[in-house]
Every structure is written in structure tokens, then in C-alpha cells.
Amino acid sequence: MSLAITKINPAFVDVMPQEYLDLASDGPFAADKSVKDLGTFKELIEEHPLCAGCNLALAFRTLISALPCPEDTVIVGSTGCNSLAFPQLAIHNVHALFGNQNAVASGLKRGLKLRFPDQNKDVVVMAGDGATADIGFDMTMHSWIRGENITTVMFDNEIYANTGGQESGMTPFGTVRNMAPTGKNFQKMNVPEFAKQAGCVYVAKVSTANTAKIGQCFRNAVLAAREIGPTYIQIYTPCPTNLKMKPAESVALAKKRAKEDYAFEEYMSEEVENLLVSSGAIKPKVKKEEGKK
Amino acid sequence: MSAKNLKEVSTEYMLFEAKREEQFMTGSEAVREAIRRANVDMAIAYPITPQSESMHLIGDLYAEGYVKEYFRGENEFAVMSQVAGGAMAGVRMFTATCGPGTLRAFENFPMWAGARLPIVIGFMTRAINAPLSIQPDTIEMAMLMDTGMLMLHAENAQELYDMYLMSFSIAERTSVHIPVGIFVDGFFVTHTRQKVKVVTEDVKLKPYDPSMSPTPHIDMETPPFRYMKDPFVMKSNYVSYAAHASWQQECMASIERSRPFLKELLGSFIEQQNPDAPIQIIASGTAVSQSREAIKMAKEEGIEVGLIKVKTIRPFPAEEIRQALSKAEKIIVPEFNRVGWLAKEVASVIPNNDRMVQGPRVFGGMTMPPDVIVKVIKENALFGV
Helix, strand or coil: CCHHHHCCCHHHHHHCCHHHHHHHHHCCCCCCCCHHHCCCCCCCECCCCCCCCCHHHHHHHHHHHHCCCHHHEEEECCCCHHHHCHHHECCCEECCCCCCHHHHHHHHHHHHHHHCCCCCCEEEEEEEHHHHHHHCHHHHHHHHHCCCCCEEEEEECCCECCCCCECCCCCCCCCCEECECCCCCCCCCCHHHHHHHHCCCEEEEEECCCHHHHHHHHHHHHHHHHHCCCEEEEEECCCHHHHCCCHHHHHHHHHHHHHCCCCCEEEECHHHHHHHHHCCCCCCCCCHHHHHC | CCCCCCEEECHHHHHHHCCEEEEEEEHHHHHHHHHHCCCCCEEEECCCCCCHHHHHHHHHHHHHCCCCEEEECCCHHHHHHHHHHHHHHCCCEEEEECHHHHHHCCCHHHHHHHCCCCCEEEEEECCCCCCCCCCCCCHHHHHHCCCCCEEEEECCHHHHHHHHHHHHHHHCCCCCCCCEEEEEECCCCCCCEEEEEEECCCEEECCCCHHHCCCCCCCCCCCCCCCEECCCCCCCCHHHHHHHHHHHHHHHHHHHCCHHHHHHHHCCCEEEECCCCCEEEEECCHHHHHHHHHHHHHHHCCCCEEEEEECEEECCCHHHHHHHCCCCCEEECCECCCCCHHHHHHHCCCCCHHHEECCCECCCCCCCCHHHHHHHHHHHHHCCC
8 A cells, every 4th residue: 555645745735736635635545435436535537628428538537436446556548538638637647659558557567566566556558449459459469468467448439539530440330430431341340359369357348328337347357457367348438529419418329339239248267256256346146057946 | 696695786886896807708698797787677578680689688687587577578669668667667677679670669769768767778780671681780870869868889898788787877867867778780799709898796786766766656656646657748838838848858958967977987978099190080889990990001001090989979979079070180980871870960060071071881781891991091191181
């Protein structure tokens, strides 16, 4: 635990911004907060500049509030809309280059293991679909293949949102976007499947249709990455600005897609299941035969 | 000797006081022997000729326990990003590459400097495609000139060994804290055997002290907890532009602030021989060794030629070079590359640069026999010097 850094020097209290004072006195550090506690504590994200109705912002806020150990977590982001929220975050975080997030996180995690061998430090990557599946795809995959103890989160808005709405590898087949003027002519990349094949021990596909689920899966993923191996969460986060819809309509779209082609999926290795059950994070699954009895 | 229970010593002790013994080794082995004593926490490797052997040997050091963490990354861009991650976590990092690998990794180098990461990186210089060549050529140095890293150019295995040992201390000074690139001409030095005086194996450098960093590490231990490495300054307002501009200036200033430390450990930025001769050769790397031979040959024919060896390319010893060349009538710049980056740098800092002779230059893997330089000396001696 490193709570010392959240303590404010008494000599500086009168000049510290109110939100910093609030974080120190009422933040989630060492307080075991979760998504359901939102509204009862001072959140780690303050005044982000993302668009109204941005589902990435919703997912971001949900994830940050679900961190199992924010006082010992560091986050690596990448270039994109999400990178505009990172400077507003009260946790040590990195923006290095576009696409190299999983490589930076690999070095960071190993470095922290060397410096703090007896202390846990969770390393989480949060990046968009372009950063994760296109420009940084080799580094995403190789961090998984090497078995790095990091959690990778993809904000999948199926578009390069920050550069003005270009097609990405995660855009569904046939969709017309900038740089795919006649419609995308190849399939959406099946990154959750790639993740399993590359050695991720926990993989979940969720959407902003169910924020409680995002929080739950993320917590599982961080705990599994800490103890066992790489984990991956893919979150559908529709972008009202580029999809040219009203902000209020974006969550409805997420709910619609969750019923159609973006339904909740979760995979975990037996080792992860045992870990999560023994730590009380999930309930043991009732086997089918036992259920019949 | 075992990696355990080594005595931790200062860089000054390591360089100037520690007992040394002479060994016969390749340049790559000299890299290994320097890193063995450098107390490196993590090294990340990716193969490319002629660098590969060096990072194999660092792998051996990991197996022996001299380096705590080591792995092969997936390509140079990834490796330089992984090295950045390690440095952000606050541990001492090392890697090496060359030629095409340097260019593959390129986007990382200005990021390292901007993020104030004290990474030491070896460049065993090599030609760049196309056409494909694995042969020696120093053209990549021209491209790295303005990335914000310190650049030292070693002439031989001994200098390479000593430069590595001093580089960590310079990179990690609070007032510097930027990457240091150690350059050596691939094959010519890495793959040839030379006598190297190495320090005995019972000592290592003191570890990196993360608390000396001018910017916090990413560890949730260093205040403030609201901290990003490195925040964007891309809002469309003057404060953003000024923040970006002043940070670039600060990084450039940190290169200048390395001068006293470099001077102390390196002795001097340039070395001179025969300073009063009207013809002066100025060179770095193995071009210096070839020039030395050429000067001997010219002397036998009655032509006096001086030599200025440049050891640091960044910071560039402009004032030292200006003074050393103040009386020169002809200035010859032999180089192992097409673009003549050293000639351009020298021309930019001296008055009357019509005194300069462009070349001789060899590239694409060619060697530079001393007679090539002698020929240029004679051509210039004939015209009124």
C-alpha cells in the first residue's frame, strides 16, 4: 500500500485545490469502492472533456470506480479520444505513443516487479480499437503471448473517433466510414478470440448497456492479471458524435447491440475460476448435472 | 566470479581508480564487460546484425545474474517502448540496436527525451535500406542528431567500454536525466578483437536512484498522485503552445547541462594531435583510426597534418572545434556515410568554411584505407598550403 502519497502536507492544505482535498479525504483509495458506490465518494476522474453522451467516458468512469486497488494501480493509455480523459485522472498514468501501450505496460510491469518485489502493483492498459487492434496490434498480441501480468481494456467504438470517424479493423463489415467510402470490405476483427488463442486467461466482451457488468468483469480481469496472466476486456462504447446521433440515444444503441451482435461473453481459465471463487469475487458455477439433481 | 556480493562503487572510482587488467576481446565483448559492472536492472533485446552479438552477451549476463530482467521483444519499436516502460517504473534500462532497427524504433527516441528517461542505448551502426545491406555505415547518426539524446561516438573497444561505464551516471544526473546513445562503427569495432583494459570483476556501479529523477516515476509512490507522463499540450491556445515549446527547450538545455559531467568523465570533448599543422583532419569513430594511419603516411612524404578527434556529437563541442580549427587552412572530414553529417556540423560552427574539403566519404559497407585519405591530403597540399 502506498497511501502516503495521498496525504497532503499540512503546510499546503490551504493552497490545494478543493478536488484534491476531497480525493485525499473522501477518495476511493484503500476504501474498497465499486460501481454501485458511485455518488457516495469522490471519483478519481474530474471534469473530463469528452463529448456529451460519450459511451467511452461512461465506460472509463465505470472502470476507474471498479479498480480493486487504485492506490497501487498505474494505467497506460494511448492516443485517441480516451487520451483526453487521462490528464483528468488522479492515478499515475502514461501516454507514450499511439499504439505502443501494451509494450510500455510490459516494461512498466516488469520494472515495478523489480522495484517492489513484495508489493502488488496492478498495471492496466486502456486504449481505443484503433490503438489496440490496428496500429498496436502486434504489441497487444505479443504482450499476451509473452504472458505479461497486465489487463488490456479496449474501448470499442468501431471507429477512429478522435481523427474524425475513419473505419477501423473493429468496424463491422459493410459500414460506410471515412477511408471506407464504399463500405468496409472485410470482417470486424474477432479480438476476444485472438486473446484466448494468444494466452489471455480471462476475456470478457461487454457493453455500456450494463455498467455493473463492466465493473464486475474489470475487477475479475485485474485480479486474474495480478495473480495468473494477461487478461482482456472489450467494451462496446458507441460514439454519438461520429455516428451523428443525439447524446441521449447512445446508451439505447448500446442496449440494442447488446441484444443483437454485442451480447455479453466471458471466458476464464480453470485457474482463474478457482482464484475468483476462492477470493469470493464470483460464486462457484453450479455444474449442469448437479443442477438437475 | 559471481554476480552476488559485488562491491558498489562510484562511476569515478570505476573509471579512474579501480584495478584493471588487459584482455583481448571483441567490441561486443567489451559491451558485455561494461554492462556486467553497470548494475543494469533490465535489458531488452531484438536481433539485428551487427548488434545481435552484444545483446546475446547481455543475455548471458542475465543468466549469470548480473542483469535482473531480460527478454526479446517483438520488434525495435516495441522494444524501445518496453524500455521506456521500465524506465518510467524507475529501474536502470539498457538496450542496443542499429541501422534499420534504429529507424523502426525512431518514434520512441524523442519521446524518451521528452519523458526525461535516462535510458542508455547502444548503436552498432549499419547501413540503411534500400538496397539491403548489413554492412557498416554511420548514416543513422545523421538522423538521430535532433532526437534529444546525448550522442557519444567511440573509436575503439576500449573507448566503447569506458563510455558505457560513464554513460549511466551522466544520463541519471537530476539536471540531465535524458537518454544517452553510445555509437560505435558496426563490424569494424564490434567484430574485431582488440586489447581492452577492463576493471576487475568484484565491483559494480551504484544502483539507479529513482528519487533523483526530475519528474515522478509511474509507481503510485511518488507524489503527486494526479500525475500523467506525459500530458498532452494540444489545446488550441497559447498556453499549450508555450508549454510544448518550453519543454522542448528544457530538454535541449538538459543536453547542454551534461557538459561538466561529460568533461569530468570523458576528459575532453575533442582530442588534438599536431594542432599547428595547416591541414587538419577532423573525424569521429573508426575514421579517426584510419586518419591516424594516413597522417603517418603523409608525414613520411613530408606533409604535416593535424588531427581532431570528436568524441561527443551531442552536445556538439562547437567552441572547442572552432578554436582547434582557428588556424587551419584546409580541413578534411573523412566519414563512413554518404551525407557527411560531421562535415555539415563542423561547417555550421566555424568561420570561413570554404576551408573545408568534402570527404573523403565511403559508405554502403566500404572500408576506408588510409591511402584514400592520403590522396585527399596530397590534393589539398598541392594547392598552395
